[in-house]
Amino acid sequence: MTLADALAQLDRRLSGAVPTPPAGTLLRPVAEDCLEMARAYRADAATFAGRADPVNALASVAYATGWLDAASALGLASCGRDGCAFPAGTVPEGRAGHLEEKTGRYAVMLEGAVAAARPAPDPASPARQAAVAVLRVAACCSGLGRAWMDRDRETALALLSYGHGWIDAGVRAGLVAIVRDRSLFAV
Secondary structure: OOHHHHHHHHHHHHHOOEEOOOOOOOOHHHHHHHHHHHHHHHHHHHHHHHOOOHHHHHHHHHHHHHHHHHHHHOOOEEOOOOOOOOOOOOOOHHHHHHHHHHHHHHHHHHHHHHHOEEEOOOOOOOHHHHHHHHHHHHHHHHHHHHHHOOOOHHHHHHHHHHHHHHHHHHHHOOOEEEOOOHHHOOO
């Protein structure tokens, strides 16, 4: 999938994305915030692509998709689901150093974020399962991202960025509590 294909896929999903909590309810602002974050990072991806910066464009597409998928899975937004496909083969050889640096930095950041987060709801609350699921996705993406680092840095960066979108959405939704290093989160 090319970067243009990934942006088009994200555009299709965002164009139909609507908050599911009714207007005036307490969760409506959370839903709107998650969708706004997905739209903002989609816009960042286009800016980076326009500047011939495929590394940051790839990270932004994956991060936006993570926010969108988390909002959908949590029942905060209806946005359709084309599947989770990320660009491949978009980073030219001359940008390999930037890709390697960013992937390594994002691996450390996501690992740190997972270690610095805990489920916020009470263990007896049904919301606890949602919090655990968000953290499970982030941890899984962290592990998979690390596993892909030696084989395909683009896939690794996409997985790490996607997982960070999930954990940040969980924090914004009030499901995930930050217990250390708030700087690792978009709060």
